[in-house]
Amino acid sequence: MLSQADNQLLTQTNKGAPYGDLIRRYWIPALLSSEVPEKDGAPVRVKLLGEDLVAFRASDGRVGLVEEFCLHRSTSLFFARNEECGLRCVYHGWKFDLDGRVVDTPAEPPGSTIKDKVRLIAYPTVEAGGMVFAYMGPAEKKPAFPAYLWRNLPDDQTYVTKSLLDCNFMQGIEGECDSAHLTQLHSVFDLDVVRATRDTQSVLYFNDPAPVYDREETSFGMRLIATRKTQDGGSYVRISSFEMPLAVWILALRKEAHFYVPINDRQCWRFDFGYDLEKAVPEQFRYGGRDKHIGPDFRRHARLDNDYLIDRKRQKDGNFTGVENFLNQDALASESQGPIVDRSREHLGQSDAGLVAVRRYILNAVKSFRDGAEPAHVLTDPSQNDFGHLDTDAVVVPPGKTWREMLPHMARV
Numbered sequence: 001m002l003s004q005a006d007n008q009l010l011t012q013t014n015k016g017a018p019y020g021d022l023i024r025r026y027w028i029p030a031l032l033s034s035e036v037p038e039k040d041g042a043p044v045r046v047k048l049l050g051e052d053l054v055a056f057r058a059s060d061g062r063v064g065l066v067e068e069f070c071l072h073r074s075t076s077l078f079f080a081r082n083e084e085c086g087l088r089c090v091y092h093g094w095k096f097d098l099d100g101r102v103v104d105t106p107a108e109p110p111g112s113t114i115k116d117k118v119r120l121i122a123y124p125t126v127e128a129g130g131m132v133f134a135y136m137g138p139a140e141k142k143p144a145f146p147a148y149l150w151r152n153l154p155d156d157q158t159y160v161t162k163s164l165l166d167c168n169f170m171q172g173i174e175g176e177c178d179s180a181h182l183t184q185l186h187s188v189f190d191l192d193v194v195r196a197t198r199d200t201q202s203v204l205y206f207n208d209p210a211p212v213y214d215r216e217e218t219s220f221g222m223r224l225i226a227t228r229k230t231q232d233g234g235s236y237v238r239i240s241s242f243e244m245p246l247a248v249w250i251l252a253l254r255k256e257a258h259f260y261v262p263i264n265d266r267q268c269w270r271f272d273f274g275y276d277l278e279k280a281v282p283e284q285f286r287y288g289g290r291d292k293h294i295g296p297d298f299r300r301h302a303r304l305d306n307d308y309l310i311d312r313k314r315q316k317d318g319n320f321t322g323v324e325n326f327l328n329q330d331a332l333a334s335e336s337q338g339p340i341v342d343r344s345r346e347h348l349g350q351s352d353a354g355l356v357a358v359r360r361y362i363l364n365a366v367k368s369f370r371d372g373a374e375p376a377h378v379l380t381d382p383s384q385n386d387f388g389h390l391d392t393d394a395v396v397v398p399p400g401k402t403w404r405e406m407l408p409h410m411a412r413v
């Protein structure tokens with residue numbers, strides 16, 4: 001249970017809100033690279049952290065991300081001409097470059113200096129893994145982009161989907177820090193179906209519906225260790241990682257990082273990024289089937305307003321929910337809690353130890369940032385690379401062994 005004040009701290013991310021300002025100190029996914037496929041192509045609207053922005057791919061291939069409304073008289077730059085490394089407003093032709101500078105004001109007389117006096121909000125971007133990451137904080141605090149192991153993988157070793165979630169982003173994050181729900185929300189009654197469609201280990205989480213959570217604080221955030229008993233007296237251990245400020249690394253069909261990026265306080269984008277460090281991901285394992293459930297506007301076909309297309313017959317004899325695909329099942333769980341769940345009326349059990357730890361970690365981070373401390377896990381020196389132990393995995397641990405002996409790179413740092 002959380003106080004109303006802490007609930008607000010945990011869920012509010014507009015400019016000026018402590019968590020909002022903290023998130024702005026990190027690189028976060030803003031859109032997919034595929035939304036701006038062509039140089040000088042159409043700009044797209046991007047709404048992030050309560051801000052209205054537009055993104056565009058400039059003539060030189062870089063992605064610009066600027067505030068949506070023209071500095072002159074606020075016409076939307078979504079309609080702008082994307083030409084010669086900048087956006088030109090269609091009302092009076094003011095042109096803005098990728099840094100937000102006004103580079104042309106054709107309706108002003110020669111000698112006008114108005115363009116030197118104003119500047120459009122513009123955020124730096126970096127592309128990685130099919131996503132465009134943005135840094136929305138103060139320019140002088142811009143960190144290096146994290147040295148993710150997957151950063152330079154070929155396209156066939158990665159995949160990514162983006163989908164809209166109609167609730168506060170924290171509800172999405174909490175779902176990821178909650179291993180117990182795998183055995184219920186995502187269960188399928190026929191284990192042969194599970195074996196055929198998921199990884200070989202998935203059946204193991206049906207052996208023990210009440211995992212015990214261990215957790216440890218690390219330099220990147222919080223590592224969560226969910227341990228289930230196996231039939232031979234050993235254990236099945238699933239390790240996921242909460243990475244500041246809004247990502248959870250989790251083992252799905254492949255290793256995945258799920259980012260929950262606030263659009264505003266009542267909606268967020270869910271980016272599901274998957275990768276294989278060694279080889280191409282076979283077609284049937286790309287996207288985890290999610291791509292078939294998401295429309296071109298990034299909304300899921302199954303939504304709260306159509307009851308997630310629930311099939312009550314299938315709920316009796318097919319799967320636990322009667323709803324298809326993890327993505328929709330997760331959305332059902334998170335969105336039906338309401339746009340911003342009231343955590344003062346919850347009754348947490350032992351299975352919630354993971355999300356309780358992550359909440360506490362975030363609240364401490366937000367409060368110390370609010371009190372003037374620098375944010376944790378922000379790379380100021382590009383040669384710093386402490387990302388090798390930021391990982392996710394699952395292992396069957398025989399009696400007498402520990403998971404850490406089997407995954408030594410996940411150090412306690």
Ligand code: FES
Pocket residue numbers: 070071072073074075089090091092093094
């Ligand atoms: S409103 Fe954009 S140039 Fe006038």
Ligand SMILES: [Fe+2]
Pocket residue numbers: 175181182185186326330
């Ligand atoms: Fe889930």
